[in-house]
Amino acid sequence: MASRAKATIFDIAREAGVSKSTVSLVLQGSGLIRPETAVKVRKAIEDVGYVYNRGAANLRKAHSNVIGMVINDLTNPFFAELAVGMERVFQSAGIVPFIANTAENPVRQEEVLKSLMEQGVAGLIVSPARGTTPGAFRRLETAGVPVVFAMRRLPESRIPVIAPDNHRGAYLATAHLIGKGHRRLVFFGGTSDLVVYQERLGGFREACETLGIAARDTLVVQGETSRRGGIACLETALAMAEPPTAALCFNDAVAFGVMLALRKRGLEPGTDFAVVGFDDVVEAEHYMPALTSVSVDTAGLGERAAHVMLKMIQSRTTRAEDHIGAVNLVVRESCGPNRSADLGMGDAA
Amino acid sequence: MASRAKATIFDIAREAGVSKSTVSLVLQGSGLIRPETAVKVRKAIEDVGYVYNRGAANLRKAHSNVIGMVINDLTNPFFAELAVGMERVFQSAGIVPFIANTAENPVRQEEVLKSLMEQGVAGLIVSPARGTTPGAFRRLETAGVPVVFAMRRLPESRIPVIAPDNHRGAYLATAHLIGKGHRRLVFFGGTSDLVVYQERLGGFREACETLGIAARDTLVVQGETSRRGGIACLETALAMAEPPTAALCFNDAVAFGVMLALRKRGLEPGTDFAVVGFDDVVEAEHYMPALTSVSVDTAGLGERAAHVMLKMIQSRTTRAEDHIGAVNLVVRESCGPNRSADLGMGDAA
DNA sequence: GCCTATAAATGGAACGTTCCAATAAATCAA
DNA sequence: TTGATTTATTGGAACGTTCCATTTATAGGC
Incomplete structure (x- = not known):
């Protein structure tokens, strides 16, 4: 049953009474072989318990069928959703993507990338770790391995990017806050070394400017892009002389942290302080209160x-168009009712 | 710069003026080569932009250095924590584990397993998908690939298991509930095709029996092991003639769902209905109210x-001891204060 | 029945490594 | 010096595939 050494096509060739070439042809589903022969060979494969050696095959073939997905934070459910979307399309192409985690660590990322290259990946979908050096993907480029960035990008890179329209998302969210009557706004979380941060902050600022909020009424508090970061941001903001009344958060994790911190201080998210998130992870809808957030269609x-990756591989190119995904604001409960009344603008006192 | 075909050890041998064998030795960090030669070779490697072909190497070598991690639900943060723990130890062994998701689908799992085998993995850490057929891992076994199950196990399998002490965890949690004065208890979520379910339910039942809860006062409501499942379970339970006052949930996700559903009905988790979860994911501590849960030290x-995997690979065996991890109950707010007073057992009326 | 066209199956040479056995060079004991 | 030993380096034969160029068998046209 458990044969000593592992079976090769030679073993199954002997078993089926054909040549190794025939076996190879069958393995590849070539139409050149007689159906009865194919059946015979397939039976032998089953009997012997043969397992295909893709490494050996790749030695001869131009391309492997391995696609790697390099993710900067596996514990953020956001990336799990991203992975799920990718898997859907790769599955129908008969490809099993391998996921590797860099834990937001550029050194670890370097190792992961190296390992994946040595493995001979056909392509890589990457959400680069914070602090990735410009040259980190040089090796991939010179090796001609297709790479696409998902969600995040590097400042000056030529690598194609698939990401949501961060600027517009932030604009929409901010406009919503202003529409609710808020006049002192803050942007919570994230740090300026992330391009995404620049984009979202840019949308926030443009909305404030366009919709008549004075620059001195807009605040920015940087911080970790996690629940913990959100808690810290809120503390900082409330300690100010003239604290804000509404926050756009870098992402949902930060927003959850902010809501938590509000509650701890006896303030009610929504009524006492408005908060909107970004990404619209599945939890957003289930929170108390449900979080208003910018939906980015992560799986999409x-x-x-x-x-894009599949197309790049197929056409053996390393370049592709960027793709900016549509966003839309999902209004739930975390911004409460309109504030216009408080500001003496309503007709009912 | 970008050379036509990819460089091999021959190219770098020519570049450095040595033989391919010498290059190979340098690559493996053999102490047999003269340091100056090694330096020369390493320079050539750098210059040429060489990338090691692990597939070719594996053709000759007995073992690859790839370890696969097969996970049944990537979107459950629980598994991300598990992955993080594993990565810590593999990293220090110079191994990059590849993660693949089966999305709780046995067919998908079959594909993933096949792909991983073809890739020539050195070992597999698996949390099997629900409904996995007994024979699913036969092929791995006959191929002699070390496999360990994490968190979940298969009914009759000989494959080593690393899992928490589910029985004891459930016992502790149930005892806690009973200690709080609850007398009508329910077990929420999960289905009997999961061994884990049997274990946790077993602990629940034993606690009830031992601590004097009549069998007619214990309920079981099966359901999905997700937030959604928890919501459904609560609805079912509250629709009963004599509804329970406390629930042990299959896992934290179910518990979150239950708390959500309670709130929707205007009931306050903790005071109106006690709930305890299982797994103690990071969110548990951050919920409102914070969830009492059985901590299983996932990363550990x-x-x-x-x-265990590393040891199995090293000793070329496919067998190992099971390992049952310690658990402990983390008491937070979701079970509220003691109920004894309500039952006329306290001294203050 | 013979020649040609088509279909089916095959042998051999890669592919990029590792590792063993062998060689070449340097060191040492006599 | 010479032979034995150690130290560095090297050629060659695998490893399990693919794919091209052949060969062999089958059928078709006359």
Whole structure:
């Protein structure tokens, strides 16, 4: 049963009474072989318990069928959703993507990338770790391995990017806050070394400017892009002389942290302080209060990224168009009712 | 710069003026080569932009250095924590584990397993998908690939398991509930095709029996092991003639769902209905109210699994001891204060 | 029945490594 | 010096595939 050494096509060739070439042809589903022969060979494969050696095959073939997905934070459910979208399309292409985690660590990322290259990946979908050096993907480029960035990008890179429209998302969210009557706004979380941060902050600022909020009434508090970061941001903001009344958060995790911190201080998110998140992860809808957030169709972006990747591999190119995904604001409960009344603008006192 | 075909050890041998064998030795860090020669070779490697072809190497070598991690639900943060623990130990062994998601689908799992085998993995750490057929891992076994199950197990399998002490965890949690004065208890979520379910339910039942809760006062409501499942379970339970006052949930996700559903009905988790979860994911502590849960040291189990795997690979065996991890109940707010007073057992009326 | 066209199956040479056995060079004991 | 030993380096034969160029068998046209 458990044969000593592992079976090769030679073993199954002997078993089936054909040549190794025939076996190879069958393995590849070539139409050149007689159906009865194919059946015979397939039976032998089953009997012997043969397992295909893709490494050996790749030695001869131009391309492997391995696609790697390099993710900066596996514990953020956001990326799990992204992965799910990608898997959907790769599955129908008969590809199993391998996921590797860099834990937001550029050194670890370097190792992961190296390992994946040595493995001979056909392509890579990457959400780069914070602090990635410009040259980190040089090696991939010179090796001609297709790479696409998902969600995040590097400042000056030529690598195609699949990401949501961060600027517009932030603009929409901010406009919503202003529409609710808020006049002192803050942007919570994130740090300026992230391009995404620049984009979201840019949308926030443009909305404030366009909709008549004075620059001195807009605040920015940087911080970790996690629940913990959100808690810290809120503390900082409330300690100010003239604290804000509404926050756009870098992402949902930060928003959850902010809501938590509000509650701890006896303030009610929504009524006492408005908060909106970004990404619209599944938890957003289930929170108390449900979080108003910018929905980015994460799984859809994952699908898109996978499609782009497939096309790049097929056409043996390393370049592709960027793709900016549509966003829309999902209004729930975390911004409460309109504030216009408080400001003496309503007709009912 | 971008050379036509990819460089091989021959190219770098020519560049450095040595033989391919010498290059190979340098690559493996053999102490047999003269330091100056090694330096020369390493320079050539850098210059040429060489990337090691692990597939070719594996053709000759007995073992690859790839370890696969097969996970049934990437969107459950629980598994991300498990992965993080494993990565810690593999990293220090110079191994990059590849993660693949089966999305709780046995067919998908079959594909993933096949792909991983073809890739020539050195070992597999698996949390099997629900409904996995007994024979699903036969092929792995006959191929002699070390496999360890993490968190979940298969009914009759000989494959080593790393999992928390589910029985004891459930017992502790149930005892806690009973200690709080609850007399009508329910077990929420999960289905009997999961061994874990049997274990946790077993602990629940034993606690009830031992601590004097009549069998007619214990309920069981099966359901999905997700937030949604928890919501459904609560609805079912509250619709009963004599509804329970406390629930042990299959896992934290179910518990979150239950708390959500309670709130929707205007009931306050903790005071109106006690709920305890299982797994103690990071969110548990941040919920409102914070969730009392059975902590299983997920990352620790991940580390353990990785260690066992490493040892199996090293000793070329496919067998190992099971490992049952310690659990402990983390009491937070979701079970509220003691109920004894309500039952006329306290001294203050 | 013979020649040609088509279909089916095959042998051999890669592919990029590792590792063993062999060689070449340097060191040492006599 | 010479032979034995150690230290560095090297050629060659695998490893399990693919794919091209052949060969062999089958059928078709006359």
